[in-house]
Amino acid sequence: MTFEEWLISRLRAWGCYAGSMDGVHGRAVIEALRLFQASEKLPVTGVADEATVAALRRDPGVRPGALAIYEKQVPIPAEPVWMREARRFMGLREIVGTKSNSTIMSWAKKLGGWIASFYTDDDIPWCGLFIGNIIATTLPRELLPKNPLGALEWGKFGKRLEAPVRGAIMTFVRPGGGHVGLYVGEDRRHYHILGGNQSNSVSITRIEKNRMAAIRWPKTGEPPKGGKVQLTAAGVPASKNEA
Template sequence: MSYNFLKKEKAPKILVEAYKLLGVTELLGKDNNPVILSWADAVGLKKQYTADEIPWCGLFMAYVCHMAGKAFPVNPLWARNWLNYGTPQTTAMLGDVLVFTRGTGGHVGIYVGEDVKCYHVLGGNQGDKVSIVRIQKVRCIGIRRTKWSVSQPDSVRVIQLGANGVISDNEA
């Protein structure tokens, strides 16, 4: 599936910042990607986040919020804490934060579109990198929208996409 439309999209700032990081990958073994570790430093979590083998979807989200000038929830490393971000929504739209179940834990990422069964989600620690994956809608436990300084951008809307690609069942 091609997501090239996002390059031209006047999307919410958190999505713009997230898109810039596509492809950042954690390092296997004892080595750590210094880029990912720098995110922890930038958002004040250097003591809590010390290795890229620690789940980092929440760190990624905190960093893109930071870069977009948006506040993020307390203890953002815990994916389910993103249920406290922004304002709750019933319909997911471009740039919304989506929170999913993942075993006994969770996963968090950004809506870029949807098909009949899945949301297409840009997030960190998806296959050990920043990527866009399809996640079943039934796993979504929260849709949260950024609080806007002035008004919601016109680009915040439902994006219908084709049902192409593998469905993720474990984002680590």
């Protein structure tokens, strides 16, 4: 069971969530968290922080004044919520040829407006679309770039970070354009990036550090945690195609 699945099951047990049991940390979960926090007189943030998770562990059926019964201890993931949402799509691939992956196309429809009418085929670069989808899903109050399909436009997103941490949005230059993805870690010469349209799929790949253009963080997201994540190059392919 993922943290999101546990969270949704506990919010449902407390009568705060009536949405789908799909493991998606979207608007319905955020509103359920706010409802639960208000009922428990916790700061109403819509974020599953330590105090909220501790309160959710209690059995809602226990009478006031009776001995509380708790669920097992559940650690809050080190990765921010949008990165956990990104991992749900690991392995998803575009369809070569005239057909398109319906999941990728649904992201454009969800973002709506000109994006929905412009994005008509998954052969169009979709790294920015992927990041736009996970941010819009998990941080619905966050302002997206005016053109989220433009990878380098994400260099203006949110707020600037001096150095990457888990989940930071990073942009990179490449011949003829750019790329955007999420920081997983780094080795001596490469950043390890979780992103879309990496060899036509959602994957983790290594991108040369000298290509990095910007490091950003959502203004409405949880605070950055930790620092540099040191990894080895073993088992992670270097990027060969981001378009």
